[in-house]
Each structure stands twice: as structure tokens, then as C-alpha cells.
Amino acid sequence: MTQSGYFLTVAGIPVLLERKPVKHLRIKVRPPEGRIQLSVPLQMSDDAVRKAVLSKINWIRKQRLHFSAQLRTLPLEYKDGEKIPFKGREYELTLIEQQGRSCVEVTEPRLIRLCVRPGSSRDARRKVMDDWYRRELKKTAAPLMGKWQQIMGVQAGEWRIKRMKTRWGSCNTRARRIWINLELIKLPVYLLEVIVVHELTHLLEPSHNKRFKTLMSRFLPDWQKRQKALKSHSPRPAKLP
Ligand SMILES: [Zn+2]
Numbered sequence: 001m002t003q004s005g006y007f008l009t010v011a012g013i014p015v016l017l018e019r020k021p022v023k024h025l026r027i028k029v030r031p032p033e034g035r036i037q038l039s040v041p042l043q044m045s046d047d048a049v050r051k052a053v054l055s056k057i058n059w060i061r062k063q064r065l066h067f068s069a070q071l072r073t074l075p076l077e078y079k080d081g082e083k084i085p086f087k088g089r090e091y092e093l094t095l096i097e098q099q100g101r102s103c104v105e106v107t108e109p110r111l112i113r114l115c116v117r118p119g120s121s122r123d124a125r126r127k128v129m130d131d132w133y134r135r136e137l138k139k140t141a142a143p144l145m146g147k148w149q150q151i152m153g154v155q156a157g158e159w160r161i162k163r164m165k166t167r168w169g170s171c172n173t174r175a176r177r178i179w180i181n182l183e184l185i186k187l188p189v190y191l192l193e194v195i196v197v198h199e200l201t202h203l204l205e206p207s208h209n210k211r212f213k214t215l216m217s218r219f220l221p222d223w224q225k226r227q228k229a230l231k232s233h234s235p236r237p238a239k240l241p
Contacts, residue, residue, distance in 0.1 A: 005017055005018040005019070008046060008049065008050060008053075010050050010053045010054060010057075011053075011054060011057050013036060013060070013064075014036070015036045015037075015038060015049075015053055016035065016036065016037045016038065017038050017040050017046075017049060018037065018038065018039055018040065019040050019041075019042050020039045020040065020041070020042070021041075021042060022039050022040075022041050023041060024041065025038060025039070025040055025041065025044060025049065025052050026038065026039040027052075027053065027056055027060070029060055029063035029064060029067070031067045034063060034064030034065075034067040034068060036053075036060060036064075038053070065188075065229055065232060066232060068085065068088055068090075068187070068188075068233075076126070076129075077122055077125075078093060078095070078114060078122065078125035078126055078129055079093070079095060080093060080094060080095040081093065081094075084112050084129075085186040085187075086106070086112065086133075086136070086185065086186060087136075087140070087185065087186075087187070087188060087189055088186075088187050088188030088189070088191075089110065090110065091106065091110050091111060091112040092110060092111055092112070093111075093112050093113075093114055094111055094112070094113045094114070095114050095116070095125075096113055096114065096115045096116075097115075097116060097117065097118040097119070097120070098115055098116075098117070098118070099117065099118070100115075100117075101115075102114075102115055102116045102117065102120075102128045103115045103128075104128060104129060104132035114128060114129065116128055130182070133182060133185045133186070134161055134182060134185075136185050137161055137180065137182060137184060137185040137192075138161060140185065140189060140192065141159070141161075141180055141184075141192060141196060144189075144192065144193055144196045145159055145196060145200075148193075148196055148197055148200050148219070149200060151219065152197075152200055152201070152204070152219060154200055154203045154204060155176075155203075156176055156177070156178050156199075156200065156203065157175060157176035157177055158176075158177050158178075159177070159178040159179070159180060159199075160177070160178070160179055160180070161179070161180050161181075161182050162179055162180075162181070162182060163181065163182050163183070164179065164181045164235055165235065165236045166235060166236070167181065167235055168180075168181045168183075168184060168195045168230060168235050169181060169184075169195040169196075169198060169199045170199065171199040171200075171202035171203065171206075173202055173203060173206045176203060178199045178200070179199075180192070180195060180196070180199075181195075181235050183233075183235055183236075187230075187233060190226060191226060191229060191230050191233075193220075193226075194220060194223050194226035194227055194230070195230075197216065197219050197220045197223065198216065198223070198227070201215050201216055201219065
């Protein structure tokens with residue numbers, strides 16, 4: 001126990017505990033990245049804290065999702081020190097201007113290094129980031145596509161990535177072609193997953209009828225919860241004025 005506090009991980013989420021002479025546990029979810037901070041009574045055990053946090057986990061997840069939605073709607077300049085969304089988490093951008101090839105690297109804890117030529121414009125920086133986002137989405141979606149095609153016993157003709165303004169995904173059932181919105185790489189992977197399953201389900205049932213919903217519930221019992229969570233986000237990328 002220290003005065004400045006310490007971290008526990010609850011349900012995969014780091015939680016900062018601060019011991020204080022308070023009567024009751026207080027949970028705060030702080031913007032912009034949804035950091036969780038607890039004021040904990042001095043005599044309360046870590047186990048009791050864990051249980052209390054778990055009992056509020058749905059509320060906490062909702063708050064965090066709300067903040068990540070806000071974060072994603074901030075127009076980005078890709079400047080040094082800027083907050084960058086990636087797979088539902090916030091990373092700090094380190095801009096490195098150097099000769100040679102442009103690159104993007106994720107370094108822990110929570111840093112994204114963007115290397116560009118000296119004096120690169122905002123559009124050039126965005127292009128490097130978008131190319132990287134696209135590669136990362138491909139890398140993340142490919143195993144999900146493989147896994148779910150096997151489980152569901154369907155085969156897409158092909159799947160591709162593009163920016164869409166109004167949809168997270170789409171499926172051309174005749175061509176058996178699936179489109180995934182590039183913006184999904186900024187959100188938690190479980191939201192990408194529900195789109196993968198949704199679009200693959202269209203290969204079995206083209207419309208959103210009762211059969212479609214039954215199939216979705218069989219494959220992914222919490223699909224409605226996930227799709228609802230997606231509703232708090234816009235599929236349209238944030239644009240600078
Ligand atoms: Zn659909």
C-alpha cells in the first residue's frame with residue numbers, strides 16, 4: 001500500500017486504487033481514455049475491492065465505451081503528443097521526422113511512433129497512419145474470418161476493407177463479398193467480431209428477419225449487446241474542418 005496508489009487488474013481492465021479515510025468505495029471513470037480510479041476505505045481488502053468493481057462492470061464498460069466514442073470523433077492532426085485510438089485503447093503519438101521510409105510502430109506502454117520525412121503535411125501523415133490502420137485491420141480480421149467461417153460452415157468469396165460513411169460492414173450475397181469498415185480498427189476487437197459474424201450470417205440469410213436473429217444468437221449469444229455498443233459510435237471518420 002502506497003500513498004500514491006497502486007493498480008489491480010479487474011476483468012482485464014487496470015484499476016487505480018487510492019487508500020483514503022473514506023467510509024465507502026467510490027469508483028470514477030475518467031475521460032478521455034476511461035481510466036478507472038477508486039477511493040478505497042483503508043481497511044477494505046483487495047478481494048472485496050475486486051468484487052465491488054465486478055458488480056459495477058457493466059456500468060464501467062458503458063462509461064469507457066462512451067469515452068472511446070468521444071475520442072474517436074476528435075479530428076486528428078497526427079501531431080506529436082496527440083491521442084490516437086487503436087483497438088479500443090488510447091495511444092500517445094510520437095512523431096519522428098527522419099529521412100528514409102515512413103513507418104508506424106506500436107511500443108509499450110501505449111505509444112505509437114509515426115516516422116515520416118521532415119516537413120510532411122498533415123495529409124501525408126494521415127495517409128501513413130491510414131495505410132497502417134488498414135494493415136492492422138487486415139491482420140486482426142483475418143483470423144476472425146477464418147475462425148467464424150469454420151464455426152458457421154460458410155465461405156465468403158472474398159472480404160475487403162474500405163471506408164464507409166454509414167455502415168460498419170456490408171455483404172453482397174450474390175458475389176459473396178464482404179466489406180469491413182476501416183474505422184473498426186479504432187474500436188475494441190469484440191466490436192469488429194460482431195460485424196464479421198453479422199456479415200457472414202448474411203451468407204446464410206440475406207435479410208434481417210427472425211431466422212437471421214436466431215442464427216446470430218446461436219453463433220454469438222451477446223450479439224445484440226455488441227451491436228448496441230456500436231451504435232454509440234459513428235461509422236464515419238472524424239474530419240478536420
Ligand atoms: Zn445486415
